Amino acid sequence: MNTILLQPTDVLFFRDGRPMSGAMPGHGAAWPLPSVINHAFHAALHRSGLRGHAHDQRQHHERLVENARQFGSLVTAGPFPVHQVKDQVKWYFPRPLDLLDDTLNPAWLPTDRRNPDDSSSLPSPLKYPTANRLPPNKENPAKTWLSGEAYQRYLDGRDAALTQDEARDDSAFSDAEATIGIAIDPMTGTTGQGEAAGKIYSAHYLRLRNHWHLGALAGMAEKNDEGSRTDLIPELINQQRQILIGGQQRLCTAYCGPAGDTLPLPQGLTNRFNSLGEGSSKRWLVKWVLLSPAIWPEIPAKSRDGRDLTPHSGGWLPNWVRQSDGQVMLRMGERRTRKYNGKHTRGFEENSSPIGAKLVAAIVPKPIVVTGWALPNHTDRPDGGAKSTHLAVPAGAVYYFEAEPDANQGPGNAIALANALNWHGDTEGTEIKNRRSTLMGEKGFGLGVCGTWNFGKLSKI
Numbered sequence: 462m463n464t465i466l467l468q469p470t471d472v473l474f475f476r477d478g479r480p481m482s483g484a485m486p487g488h489g490a491a492w493p494l495p496s497v498i499n500h501a502f503h504a505a506l507h508r509s510g511l512r513g514h515a516h517d518q519r520q521h522h523e524r525l526v527e528n529a530r531q532f533g534s535l536v537t538a539g540p541f542p543v544h545q546v547k548d549q550v551k552w553y554f555p556r557p558l559d560l561l562d563d564t565l566n567p568a569w570l571p572t573d574r575r576n577p578d579d580s581s582s583l584p585s586p587l588k589y590p591t592a593n594r595l596p597p598n599k600e601n602p603a604k605t606w607l608s609g610e611a612y613q614r615y616l617d618g619r620d621a622a623l624t625q626d627e628a629r630d631d632s633a634f635s636d637a638e639a640t641i642g643i644a645i646d647p648m649t650g651t652t653g654q655g656e657a658a659g660k661i662y663s664a665h666y667l668r669l670r671n672h673w674h675l676g677a678l679a680g681m682a683e684k685n686d687e688g689s690r691t692d693l694i695p696e697l698i699n700q701q702r703q704i705l706i707g708g709q710q711r712l713c714t715a716y717c718g719p720a721g722d723t724l725p726l727p728q729g730l731t732n733r734f735n736s737l738g739e740g741s742s743k744r745w746l747v748k749w750v751l752l753s754p755a756i757w758p759e760i761p762a763k764s765r766d767g768r769d770l771t772p773h774s775g776g777w778l779p780n781w782v783r784q785s786d787g788q789v790m791l792r793m794g795e796r797r798t799r800k801y802n803g804k805h806t807r808g809f810e811e812n813s814s815p816i817g818a819k820l821v822a823a824i825v826p827k828p829i830v831v832t833g834w835a836l837p838n839h840t841d842r843p844d845g846g847a848k849s850t851h852l853a854v855p856a857g858a859v860y861y862f863e864a865e866p867d868a869n870q871g872p873g874n875a876i877a878l879a880n881a882l883n884w885h886g887d888t889e890g891t892e893i894k895n896r897r898s899t900l901m902g903e904k905g906f907g908l909g910v911c912g913t914w915n916f917g918k919l920s921k922i
Contacts, residue, residue: 462538466717498589498904509696536681539676539905542606543674561624570591611623642661651853656715661784701714726752733863741866746864748862749911750860753906753908758775777823819862830850
């Protein structure tokens with residue numbers, strides 16, 4: 462993966478799916494979703510003239526379809542706010558939602574206090590409610606973003622007060638600017654006629670402050686004419702390149718940031734998890750925090766071709782967690798290397814073993830809307846139009862798991878769970894191996910890191 466820093470030359474426009482007319486501003490000053498950056502790099506590759514798949518003398522329609530599928534191996538992550546002054550580069554990441562003050566000590570914690578009859582209003586399969594250990598307070602001193610160094614201390618369980626440059630709000634690196642515009646008729650390209658007659662609109666734009674950038678990761682393994690695979694990102698951005706990003710085709714200058722031995726993302730724990738209980742009832746406590754949004758769609762009971770499926774509600778609950786009891790359905794073992802044989806083993810060999818872990822608690826905020834608009838193309842949208850609308854779990858959401866002892870009464874299941882959920886898997890942070898979003902994982906959705914947790918103590922009222 463290549464580290465890319467994007468410096469806007471003007472204000473940026475990242476609107477969501479809400480209307481933009483009259484007094485409704487379209488919310489265009491929001492921080493961009495990962496899919497926006499992926500689409501920008503994909504379009505830049507097409508404009509660059511670089512060639513991915515081999516070209517031949519097939520019929521015109523077949524060539525158009527093949528061109529639309531070019532650069533399909535592109536994978537991206539981000540964007541994240543990056544502060545750079547000379548050679549000093551600091552990345553920031555969304556704050557975990559269990560932090561509510563200006564320290565790295567979690568305030569929201571699962572509690573094992575339940576009703577005597579074990580009844581609960583928690584949605585299935587959650588077992589423990591989460592509670593705030595801090596006294597009631599209308600003010601929330603926690604900032605929106607944490608620096609990479611502070612985030613790493615949080616994952617390692619090192620509690621400490623945050624300095625001013627380790628925690629930031631959006632206002633520290635960006636401003637929202639509002640403008641009024643006149644609607645343009647799409648048929649004539651003019652104002653005051655047709656559908657645009659008498660219409661105006663208001664819009665909010667995002668302006669980054671000096672020394673702040675959009676930080677992203679991008680890489681690909683595209684086949685060339687000789688049949689081997691190559692990464693075209695260094696060819697696309699060999700020094701500096703102008704890239705169009707977001708709505709209204711706003712310009713950014715892209716250049717490769719300083720290279721390092723590891724990617725500039727926080728690394729999750731792979732061992733040293735807290736535990737409770739003894740013997741066969743012992744449990745290791747693993748929590749998973751989202752660095753980027755994740756999309757888990759509903760799975761119906763029937764497929765489009767009439768096959769029976771195991772239904773799943775999706776939404777806030779990952780599709781790889783069984784809804785009835787919270788069992789993690791990911792597997793540990795060797796990944797499948799031979800041709801897919803039609804049996805659903807989630808990318809692993811048939812003899813791979815399940816991970817003995819269950820989801821027991823979660824902190825999930827309101828969803829964010831992920832949608833878009835497609836231009837006419839010769840593959841799946843000949844007429845263009847609105848893309849499907851999805852509800853994504855925002856970055857910062859926290860999921861709590863209990864892992865069972867392995868065959869040797871050790872933490873093998875907890876370690877396997879961490880290797881399956883950490884974005885870097887079992888590596889030292891050199892590559893992105895896991896994207897646990899059912900949809901748009903290649904666009905940077907579903908990146909997460911693991912930590913550990915303890916039960917909180919509730920004060921008597």
